[in-house]
Amino acid sequence: MAIEVGDLKFENGRDRIACYGSLDLTRDKAGLALARQIQVVLASVVQALEADTALPDAIPPPKQRGKVRNPF
Numbered sequence: 001m002a003i004e005v006g007d008l009k010f011e012n013g014r015d016r017i018a019c020y021g022s023l024d025l026t027r028d029k030a031g032l033a034l035a036r037q038i039q040v041v042l043a044s045v046v047q048a049l050e051a052d053t054a055l056p057d058a059i060p061p062p063k064q065r066g067k068v069r070n071p072f
Contacts, residue, residue: 005037010045015059017045 002011008023023038025031049055 003041005041006034008038010041016062 002009004010004021006021006023008019008021011018011020023034025035
C-alpha cells in the first residue's frame, strides 16, 4: 500500500516504510494542509510501531541487488 502526499510517497513494506519523493511545504494554507497530512501518516506509523509488542531492537538493512552494468 502506498500513500501520496503531494509528490512524497509512503510505501508500506513487510519490515519497513519507504518514504521517497520531494515535497515543498510552503508557508501558506496549502503548505499547512500538506504538513497536517504528513502528520497523520507519521502518527499512524508511530502508533503501529508502538503497538507491536515483538518490535526488535533493529533489523538488517535491505539486501543489495546485484551490480548493474553501466549503460553509458
